[in-house]
Amino acid sequence: MSGARRSALATLRGQIERIETAEVVHHRDRVALGHSEADSALKGGLARAAIHEVFCDGRHGAAATGFVTGLAGRVTTRKPLLWVRQDFSEIETGALSMSGLAEIGLDPRRMVMVRAADVESALRTSADALACDALGAVVLELWGETRQFDLVASRKLTLAAQSSGVTGLLLRMAAQPLPSTAETRWMLRAAHSPPGPVWSAWGAPRFDAELLRNRHGPCGRWIMEWKCDECQFSESSAYPQPVAAAPAHRPDPAVFANGQRLAG
Amino acid sequence: MGSGSPDEPSIVVAKDNNALVIHALDEAAERLGLHIGQPLANARAMCPDLKVFDADAVADAKTISDIADWCDRFTPLVALDPPHGLFLDITGCAHLFGGEAALLQTLVRALGRQGFAVSAAIAGTSVCARTLTRQASGSIVADGGEAAAISRFPVSALGAGETISTGLRRAGLKTIGDVASRTPSEITARFGARFSTLLAHALGQGDAPINPRKPLPDYIVEKRFAEPIATDTMIAMTLSRLADTLIASMEKQGKGARRLEAAFFRTDGAVRAIMVETGRPVTRSAVVDRLFRERLDALADPLDPGFGFDMVRLSASRTEIVVQEQRDLDAHVHDNDELAALIDRIAARIGGKRVVVHLPEDTHIPECAVLAAPAQHHLAVALQAEWPARTESEPPLRPLRLFDKPEPINVPFATVPDGPPHQFTWRRALHAVVRVEGPERIAMEWWRQDGKQLTRDYFRIEDAEGLRFWIFRDGLYEGECFDDDGKPAPPGWYVHGLFA
Numbered sequence: 109m110s111g112a113r114r115s116a117l118a119t120l121r122g123q124i125e126r127i128e129t130a131e132v133v134h135h136r137d138r139v140a141l142g143h144s145e146a147d148s149a150l151k152g153g154l155a156r157a158a159i160h161e162v163f164c165d166g167r168h169g170a171a172a173t174g175f176v177t178g179l180a181g182r183v184t185t186r187k188p189l190l191w192v193r194q195d196f197s198e199i200e201t202g203a204l205s206m207s208g209l210a211e212i213g214l215d216p217r218r219m220v221m222v223r224a225a226d227v228e229s230a231l232r233t234s235a236d237a238l239a240c241d242a243l244g245a246v247v248l249e250l251w252g253e254t255r256q257f258d259l260v261a262s263r264k265l266t267l268a269a270q271s272s273g274v275t276g277l278l279l280r281m282a283a284q285p286l287p288s289t290a291e292t293r294w295m296l297r298a299a300h301s302p303p304g305p306v307w308s309a310w311g312a313p314r315f316d317a318e319l320l321r322n323r324h325g326p327c328g329r330w331i332m333e334w335k336c337d338e339c340q341f342s343e344s345s346a347y348p349q350p351v352a353a354a355p356a357h358r359p360d361p362a363v364f365a366n367g368q369r370l371a372g
Numbered sequence: 373m374g375s376g377s378p379d380e381p382s383i384v385v386a387k388d389n390n391a392l393v394i395h396a397l398d399e400a401a402e403r404l405g406l407h408i409g410q411p412l413a414n415a416r417a418m419c420p421d422l423k424v425f426d427a428d429a430v431a432d433a434k435t436i437s438d439i440a441d442w443c444d445r446f447t448p449l450v451a452l453d454p455p456h457g458l459f460l461d462i463t464g465c466a467h468l469f470g471g472e473a474a475l476l477q478t479l480v481r482a483l484g485r486q487g488f489a490v491s492a493a494i495a496g497t498s499v500c501a502r503t504l505t506r507q508a509s510g511s512i513v514a515d516g517g518e519a520a521a522i523s524r525f526p527v528s529a530l531g532a533g534e535t536i537s538t539g540l541r542r543a544g545l546k547t548i549g550d551v552a553s554r555t556p557s558e559i560t561a562r563f564g565a566r567f568s569t570l571l572a573h574a575l576g577q578g579d580a581p582i583n584p585r586k587p588l589p590d591y592i593v594e595k596r597f598a599e600p601i602a603t604d605t606m607i608a609m610t611l612s613r614l615a616d617t618l619i620a621s622m623e624k625q626g627k628g629a630r631r632l633e634a635a636f637f638r639t640d641g642a643v644r645a646i647m648v649e650t651g652r653p654v655t656r657s658a659v660v661d662r663l664f665r666e667r668l669d670a671l672a673d674p675l676d677p678g679f680g681f682d683m684v685r686l687s688a689s690r691t692e693i694v695v696q697e698q699r700d701l702d703a704h705v706h707d708n709d710e711l712a713a714l715i716d717r718i719a720a721r722i723g724g725k726r727v728v729v730h731l732p733e734d735t736h737i738p739e740c741a742v743l744a745a746p747a748q749h750h751l752a753v754a755l756q757a758e759w760p761a762r763t764e765s766e767p768p769l770r771p772l773r774l775f776d777k778p779e780p781i782n783v784p785f786a787t788v789p790d791g792p793p794h795q796f797t798w799r800r801a802l803h804a805v806v807r808v809e810g811p812e813r814i815a816m817e818w819w820r821q822d823g824k825q826l827t828r829d830y831f832r833i834e835d836a837e838g839l840r841f842w843i844f845r846d847g848l849y850e851g852e853c854f855d856d857d858g859k860p861a862p863p864g865w866y867v868h869g870l871f872a
Contacts, residue, residue: 167801167839170773174872177772188711202773202870206730206742210759211768212872216730217755220711220747222718223726229670233718242710298838298872301807310807311767311832311840313872334872337764 137273139182142340143332146317150292151325156183158291159266159276163320166282169201171298174212174313176247176279178334178341181214183275184244185339189214192222192234197251197281212313213336218244227256231265238268238276249279262288285320293321299331302344312336314344381419385412386427395427432456439483440585441643444635445683446479448592451582457505459498459582472512480510486641495521498582499573503529503548518576523549530574532567539563548574589633589687593617600639600680607636607681608665614686615660622691628653631690634664636675637683644675649724650716651748652709653692659713663720670721708755715747729754736814738774738868769812769832771842771869778866781843789849792831796843798867803835814844826852826863832871840871 140153147153154160160179164172180189191204206216222237224230227250234248248265250257266289269276278290285293299314313334319327331344381401385392392412401422406415415422432455440458443450446469449461462475469475472494483490491509495501500518504511506529513521522529525548527540543562545551551559552575560568572578593614601607611634622629630653635645648663668675719727728744729751735741745754763769782797792808810831817825826847833841847853847863855861 167837170771170840170870170872171838174772177872187707190714198776202771202775205738205771205774205869206732206759207738207770208768208772208774208869208871211762211770212772213762216732216742216759217757219730220715220751221728221730221744222722223728224722225726229722233722236717236721237714240710240714242707242714298840300838301834310834311809311871313768313772314838315872316838336762336766336768 140340141179141182141332142335142338142342143330144343145328146319146330146332146341149319149322149325149328154179154182154275155291155324156275157269157273159262159269159278159289161278161280161285161288161290161293162296163280163283163285163294164296166200168297169197169281171313171315172279172281172296173201173204173249174334175294175296175315175317175332176249176277177209177212177214178313179277180245180247180275181212181339182341183277186218187244188218188220188242189245189247190220190222190234190237190243191247191249192224192230192237193247193249194227194230194251195223195225197249198223200251201281211336212334213339227254231256231261234276235261235264235268238265238274239272241272241274243274245275245277247277247279249281250283251281253283257288259288262290266290290321291323292319294318295320299344380421380423381406382423382425383412383415384425384427386429437585438641438643439488441645442637442641443479444586444643444685445637446475448586448588448687449582449584450586451584453498453502457502459501461582461584462494476510476512482641496576497573497579499530499570499580500576502531503574506531516576518574519552522574523547523552527551530570532563532570536563536567587689589689590627590691591618591622591629591688592685593621593687594683594685596683597681600677600682601684602677602680607668607675607677607684608661610684611664611686612657612661614684615657615664618686618688619655619657619660622688623655626693627688627691628655628694629660629688629690630654630692631688632660632663633687633689635685635687636677636681637685638677639679639682642678646671646675648716648720649748651712651719651751652716653694654716655694659716663716666717666720708751712748712751715751719746719748724748731757732759735817737816738770738814739776739778768871771840772872774842774869775867778844778846778868781865781867783865790829792833792843793865796865798841803837803839803841805833806836807834808832811845830868841867842869842871843867 137156138151138153139156140147162172162176204221206219209216209219222233224233230248230250234246237243237246265276285295295318297316299316301310301314315332317332318329321327332341333344335342381404382398383394383401383406384396386395394406394408394410394412394415397406397408404419406418412424436452436456436458440450440452443458443460447460447462447465451459453459466472466475469478476492476494480490480492491505493501493504493509493511495504495513496515496518500513500522503522503525504513507525511521527545527548528537530548540551551571556568556572559571573580595610595614601610629650631647631649633645633647635643637643646667648667650663654660715727724746727747729747731743731745731750731754733741733743779798783793784795784797792810793805795802795804808831811829813827813829815827828844828846830842830844833843835841843865845863845865849863850860853861853863
């Protein structure tokens, strides 16, 4: 490699460094999720004043909603939350229930819901809302693939979030991940309750969360559990293990179930 | 009425008692001796080459309402006088148009240019003015001169109906002056109290209030243009200047606007009114300006200037007294203000009903437990609402996503009576039940007598994939569900919500 080319590369690297560090200055404000591995991958927690995308398959809409609700609950505890949703997603996965929200541990009083008729008005509303620093977080819920949400729209949201300090959470149901300017991108699936007798206590929200993209750290895949009382995520070994020892000649049921789900 | 050539007689017919009769006619037809109420067959016999049109009451009403909109430029108090009339209360407005005569002339000429035949008059009472339009269009009667002005007109000009007019003529009372010369008690005894009141009003003795189409706004500012404006920049600039003036005049009285209306008067007579509402009284012109920009931006059918607007009016139709508060020290109050302003902006763009907050309702029925209310009006209430507290150390008992209408599922074979299903089909996919918790029985509210509703047994269910459902059986086994013959039928199963 010639010297000129090497110096050009070095200049470019320097530029990239500058751009990235400029963003890091904005992103220094992070909030820990409570799941230690995820927090270490995220360098301390979820960045405020940025956009985070959560994708899911159509069937796992409720799980992804739970995850996004959890993120919103972590990001802000006192400020209002603006939830922008498209009319169609309510038909597909049901309306966000305030009783359910209260059960998850969030305060329904802080929730303002915007029922946007289409993607354009939803995008415009959320860009407007992200610029308003009275809000704690803005959730934009879209169903299906959309042409309108391109790199330009995504950049607009990111800039608005950076200037105001409001966190933007995108819930993309039944959509495939695409390049965007988001800080993190997640793929969500519902996770099984931990193995145990059928009649034992179960039902705490559990997520199989895959971190697909992380601008400032590694990716990963974890089983995360939401603690409704503490209002934070945690590792998944919350329930007592079955008393009977697992048979040695068979694979662990949790691993087995995991593999099955991957295949499906 | 302006269509058709002047020589060719044309009439409008309407159906009356199963016969087509003349509803309206033009001057050429009138010269031929035709009159309103004459059957079409007779008219055809008199003049075979009549042009006949069908009456369209809806279009007539629309036209008169459009004309009334246009007349808003002279006064905010415009009332309809069916079927063809309009009352304008011009008290205190005439000087703005160079006096009563100039106003009358402007109005008649402008409507004439648009192709309408108008007769108009100004008088101290509405009934007197209406009488004048029938006989002496263009006249202006000063206060106190009503009786003298109308005394020589025939009684039919009063518009009291065919029966009374004929009765008066038969009694030998041909003109209004003749009728007025009798004592009121005689007239009342023969023609009823209603007619005598009408007569008194026509003669200027007392007046009935008109019934304006729109309530009078609290504050109005307007701008007229000698040269019509059409560009977006000019419209925006005009609106923001008007907003400045409006806010300044409201500020003097310590008021803020809750509902604002901008009316755009097009040169060709069309009027477009655009309204914005706010959750809190607005006291800054920049906010008004921004709200209207959002609204204009998002109009489904955009503002069409055509050949330009010659007048723009901004009015505050609902105002509230503003309590000035010290706000800088309390960041929380400031935040709520910002949130209210954001809600107003979004509501201006996509409509007030689409931005909602939630209020708890006192009921056990899951789909009725929450009321979504427009955020503009209920934000303060929602922030103070009392929600039922969740049970500590329990997993969520209510689903995060709830279907507005429970979706039926197919449970293939009966299990233990009153028990949960082993598998079910929902949206064409089979779900095998792995874990169940329940039942949680929710009985319907028998004290509300709105139809028979069945008791529901709810189950929280996890399937083999880890998806969690909230399903219920609608009705008790062999207790509540019957088929058409009255025999017990298996109850239906539904998915009502999804847990995270």
